[in-house]
Amino acid sequence: MSARDESREFAEGVGGRLNAPKSERYRRSVLDVEGRANRYVARYMLGSDLAYVLTATELGLTPPDDGRVLLRCLLDLLGDLDQLLAGGTALDIGVQREVWVLERVPKAVAARLHIGRNRGESVRNYLPRMFFRDALWRQYEATRELVAVLVAKAEPVLETVIPVYHHLQHAGMTTLGESLLSWASNFYAYLERLREADRRIDIAPPVMTSRRESVAIGEAVQRRLGFSRSAPLRQQMHVTEDQFAEPFFALLMVAVGIARLAEDLRIYMTSEFAFFELADRNASGSSHLPQKKNPFGLQAIIGSAAVGVGRLAAQLTMNISPSEELESVFQAASLYEQADDIIANTWFMAEIIEGGRFDTAEMGRKSGLGFAGAPTALDMLMFDADVPMRVAHHELGNSVRRLIAGDDVPDLAATIGAQLGRPVAIDTADVLDVLRGDRVPDFALNLPAVHSTFARLKADLAALAPRPNPVTSVLDALTAEAEAVLGSKETA
């Protein structure tokens, strides 16, 4: 048996409770699948190992020399991690890193790595919580950038008139600024959800026994890993699995939001609309059709949101199971992958908006299509001539139908007056001008709100306090602490 196989069998416990190595089919179905997550969580596993070894050594539970050997080894592994992962891993991270350690330090020392905790504590709690705290922080930064780009893009076009659609039918007019700031406003509110999701998973797993040593380890590790609270009861670790579901939902809401924006842009990019053009660096050619400029990036964003939705459903489905099960962990890689994609897509969407070109001339030209001024004309009849809403609505609708058919439109003052039994002050020609979009009264737009929202968003963005990444800062501190422990000895 090779040294590597021997390490692996030792780490997997062959000869303990079980007396046979895993079958190939087991490896394929269980370890290969779970091991896919290693690229996302190995760093956190080694980080928490640092926290445990520092703590156990400090408490005198691990001999100082053994502790130093383990710390040195863990720091080295962290340095080599990208390379180790590139070589492929096909073990769950708990066993995998034990194998890595066994290959570098004596077995008797390696045997002290795994003190005071169980697998569930790591793979079901510390690791996903650290992954998602990092991911939520990154998503926060990306979302903030997207909002900032939208606000900057809106600034020169706050009053530039463009069409607005309901059900993809012309429904009136807006400005490009109002449209972009609407996205910015709604996305800005997502920052709060991301912070709340982080706060809810900022809770360390409980200690598994009430032995003095375990409690002391648990408290110190919680602090070292940057968690502000811990669960007091042991079954809290199992009875719900919100740490997988809620942060992913918070990310997914952004994914759905930017996919919705991508759906709009995709239509705006048609030759028929011709409202938006991607920067060349964000577009694709066609391998076959020489003339194409393809919005593959928009499609990737849309598809990613769809896959994310399916993955959230799968996550919630797995959470409906007996409370001590672990399906979530075996399948975590695809969850982490989707989370990473969502963050990347948010940055990408910010770049798309920043680099893309809105053809405001074309948007302006088409803003009156489809008798887009009709709601404004309706307001005129209702508020200036006191025509009951449904009467005004009916007559204007009828006029539109006649205009489309090429029929004469009867004088509105006469028709409506007859209907109401009183004279009404309606200038039909002016109403039809408005109806056709040839005249756009000020009140049809919403300019004061657009300007004030722009100012408020800019101020809000500027006022956002910088937030340090709660995970990378902890990993940095752990590395520094370990180096200090090793250094103090070496200088001693």
Next chain:
Amino acid sequence: MSARDESREFAEGVGGRLNAPKSERYRRSVLDVEGRANRYVARYMLGSDLAYVLTATELGLTPPDDGRVLLRCLLDLLGDLDQLLAGGTALDIGVQREVWVLERVPKAVAARLHIGRNRGESVRNYLPRMFFRDALWRQYEATRELVAVLVAKAEPVLETVIPVYHHLQHAGMTTLGESLLSWASNFYAYLERLREADRRIDIAPPVMTSRRESVAIGEAVQRRLGFSRSAPLRQQMHVTEDQFAEPFFALLMVAVGIARLAEDLRIYMTSEFAFFELADRNASGSSHLPQKKNPFGLQAIIGSAAVGVGRLAAQLTMNISPSEELESVFQAASLYEQADDIIANTWFMAEIIEGGRFDTAEMGRKSGLGFAGAPTALDMLMFDADVPMRVAHHELGNSVRRLIAGDDVPDLAATIGAQLGRPVAIDTADVLDVLRGDRVPDFALNLPAVHSTFARLKADLAALAPRPNPVTSVLDALTAEAEAVLGSKETA
């Protein structure tokens, strides 16, 4: 044409922009489906009508007499609503309630009902927001009750030893109190999410034009309908549809949580476990097998969560669409139905826990199965005899395997001592006693944390401030205001 058909065609706008009544297939595919939601939102539609009519009358935009006729009609419709709905509705609520009004007041007055707003404002904003604000409030109450029941059930069994499972294998011991309080603790944290979801949808839709009249109407209606803010920009109404997704997610997290609890109870109810018995009023017989006492209620809770997960996925899928689309609204009935089911199931789960019987004797008897004391024995070797973790783990695992096979277990002091090359102070007999669960050291349990958590939860529950329902209180106030307007006139 019948009067009803005539009202319907008028309300549907035949003769305006369109010149034909809907086809039967259209009615089946569009109106029947959308109309399924009426039972959930008709009350809010009429409530917002009250708000609009009160406001428009107050502002002088609707003549006082017309306003009073409309208010009287709306109050009557609210009184007759259950009966109207029982008769079936197959129109979207906007048209449906216009038909109801047309059947009761002169057309010229009815024509003033619909001032200053569009369909999207109602069906995509005010109505779902009111539905979900009410639903979140009801879910909050149900969740609080569930937590209270769990805490009460835990009180007499805080120290009652029961098994704990990982992956459905015996993994140590806990107490029934710790287990029940774990559920309570985790569910208690859900209250915060429900409140946050409400805060995020507590935002009224924007006003559609910046005409003075529209703005005045919009502000007064927002206040009358109990919303603390409104969206300043018009496209904010469309560019995201979080009002459908996030509150449902907040409800669904509870659904998934109680389904997980139901999964545990379903296993506990087997003859083989025999840990839990449903009260007869919460159980089912079998129509064929006379001896059965079936956990249909648990299955209903589990299945409802699964359907809810699929419905959330569908909702998010629909939100990935061009921003001005309305799929969410056409399909809203099934969303509202699932939301209602989740709330009902939470109340039901509270009743199940309250009325069910845990067989603590049986739980105690089985708590030592599967060598459940092994983790405790491991702690003893690690912390009392300084045996490196992986060595201790290996030897104990080996001992368990031998005990199961009926083989002799070698003396642990000797085996481990030889391995470590130093004498170790291990009382093998005592370790095996612990291993088998014959002796349970205090530290294997977590009693101090159990007691303190119990006390804290009780105090937290007692300190929860009562929260008025933000929707029913508004509807009551609107009714009272309308009655006052009508009364003042009548007395005048």
Next chain:
Amino acid sequence: MSARDESREFAEGVGGRLNAPKSERYRRSVLDVEGRANRYVARYMLGSDLAYVLTATELGLTPPDDGRVLLRCLLDLLGDLDQLLAGGTALDIGVQREVWVLERVPKAVAARLHIGRNRGESVRNYLPRMFFRDALWRQYEATRELVAVLVAKAEPVLETVIPVYHHLQHAGMTTLGESLLSWASNFYAYLERLREADRRIDIAPPVMTSRRESVAIGEAVQRRLGFSRSAPLRQQMHVTEDQFAEPFFALLMVAVGIARLAEDLRIYMTSEFAFFELADRNASGSSHLPQKKNPFGLQAIIGSAAVGVGRLAAQLTMNISPSEELESVFQAASLYEQADDIIANTWFMAEIIEGGRFDTAEMGRKSGLGFAGAPTALDMLMFDADVPMRVAHHELGNSVRRLIAGDDVPDLAATIGAQLGRPVAIDTADVLDVLRGDRVPDFALNLPAVHSTFARLKADLAALAPRPNPVTSVLDALTAEAEAVLGSKETA
């Protein structure tokens, strides 16, 4: 206690294994939810009751007079069914119909209704199988109609040139006929899937014991209910639940297909494309914007598919459970509702296509946008001038970029010739004409295939054998058989 409550408690078995009526919360969470399915399956339940009573009487297991009383009662209930359902049902169908029977016949006779079967046999097997066999048949008819409408609509426009898009960018030209027949061809293949799904659920549940009487009942009932096979082993009833999943998938594939078509039409209906107009009877106005003609029907079709996808996911999720569970049944109503909606939407889509107007002039005008002739020009360079594909592609792409920018396009013969180091026979002006869509060579279209496919589809449709509905024909036969039994007695 009222007579109705007494019947209900008797039917629910109070006083048997259980000794308390259901609680209100139980009724709300379990029975209300399951009872929602009654409108879809009550007819099949009564139909299978007819089959059982006819069989048990024929075999001498139920006394003839009791049998006749039951048959009369069942026929009456079938006649009154719509009315009974309109009154609301809040019991599962097994108990509900027992209550209905108890209200009409003496208890001693009613007690013989439920011979030789269990609830699972009905609610998990016969009923969903009958529902879906009927639904698959109806979906088959609707799909066939949709294909026929598409083929008919294609006939006059087989050679009418329109744009084709990839990624919503112009990608060449097709004909409206080719496009419509593509839908028809792909949907035609769905008929096979529907038939296969029916064949796979055409299997009766197993008999629960091997008693002679049970076997005899089982065989006769299977035959009477129109099933061609039965499962020989009893656990086959439980270990998979494909009867819920696969037929719904077969329906859903049509739902997704027509939603995809609706997505296209929705874009075609914009003012910017202006390719398609709904018939007025299939369109909606706006309650607020007088000028709108809204594609609510398309949105309803799209949203229904999304909800159907979520419901399929929920179904499969529920099927991942211990094999004897019944979640599928408690939640069946929403599955049946979606199935019905899909069938209705298919009929509706057929009407939309039939009544809608394609603006072929506008489609033709826009068919050359976006340098849609580029792939044709590419073929010319590759096949007529032997230019290696990637070279030709590069140069044409470059030309398009220059044309858009307003730059000069260098002579292609010169540029490419220089690059290949040999003269190439390229008429640049002609290539650019083709590129711009000003000339459309025949081979750019696909007319022979369009014509032959049209002919084949027409022939295939005409050759489709009529298929009787396998469920309604069985119900009719059972009713007739029961009437005959009753009649023979009455005449005797």
Next chain:
Amino acid sequence: MSARDESREFAEGVGGRLNAPKSERYRRSVLDVEGRANRYVARYMLGSDLAYVLTATELGLTPPDDGRVLLRCLLDLLGDLDQLLAGGTALDIGVQREVWVLERVPKAVAARLHIGRNRGESVRNYLPRMFFRDALWRQYEATRELVAVLVAKAEPVLETVIPVYHHLQHAGMTTLGESLLSWASNFYAYLERLREADRRIDIAPPVMTSRRESVAIGEAVQRRLGFSRSAPLRQQMHVTEDQFAEPFFALLMVAVGIARLAEDLRIYMTSEFAFFELADRNASGSSHLPQKKNPFGLQAIIGSAAVGVGRLAAQLTMNISPSEELESVFQAASLYEQADDIIANTWFMAEIIEGGRFDTAEMGRKSGLGFAGAPTALDMLMFDADVPMRVAHHELGNSVRRLIAGDDVPDLAATIGAQLGRPVAIDTADVLDVLRGDRVPDFALNLPAVHSTFARLKADLAALAPRPNPVTSVLDALTAEAEAVLGSKETA
């Protein structure tokens, strides 16, 4: 610029229609994501390249020497493929393999690789169809093996009595053979669905123009890639995307089925049931709890099915989009990954069943729990004593309740006789014996059907004709053909 970057920019078409290389964010969001699929489809891409080059050379469209250079290169790439993929690919496969070719052959020759097709033809049609035809074949083989293992496992236990559960409550008795053969019977029927799914995707994409050359290429390539038909119309390639959805559904049905089996086994593995033990090579230890033997494999199977369900939902969601979109392709890697996992899990489940141990003694001991003989007793009352079903059911249920409570059970003959007003021949003691499971009449089991089903399944399995893999056999033939072309030249 490095040679690799230059190749990449050339392959990506920089300088053609677009004039800038992709941005980093584009690469991350689009190419990294799409490139994840390369490990699943690169072999098919190169295989179809072989087919195209062989065809174009044969037709004289590519010069023979160029053709030979390309063939040699493609064969070499196929040989090096695992190594190329291990190095990582971050381009879509169309560009990636063009880069690979550009690195090995002169640009002028490489430029001829891509004749007569577009990207959609490959990535949306040939590649997924080849992937899934291979996957369906492999799933067929795995499913057949699983059925064979179940049948073999059943053989010695056809008559071994075990409990049967409904809703996890004892519901009677079955034999282990009947149970295992039920799984085998239902899974056997899945083979048909797999074959049908293959037949439905065995259709080559249409030719994109009706030029003689294109048609000739298309027909030869279709034949060379092993497809029996091709789509005549060009939009058939787009208007539905069943090639992604239906084969995955066919695989997923197996995934759900084996997950359901895993759910049963997971409960059977508890200490409380103690019905089933995994082979050590298929089980896991715990990294912390020394005594554990964990069913991680079962959990992996269950979780994989859940993720697969979510992925199917995502797929269908993506199919609801404008018909020319490509979301499916960008996200294909996760679909292919899940498909592969399902096949692996099916093989793994076969190993689990084969290596696992059913504790038939324990199953037998527990088969009478929960008054499992009650349905048998019911049959006796109904059929031997002509007691109306509901009366018999009620009295037996009442007896069970009394027995559980420790109360006396009244004589059934007396009670029922009084109720019916006639003497009934009931031996109460015998009925109670049966009720308690102390006596099990033959008819309570289903032995004749068990034996005949066993014989039939064995015969059916033996009669299954071997089916060659439709994809690997094609790839082998293409390689051989290319080698022959090259060899004929070399020997010449």
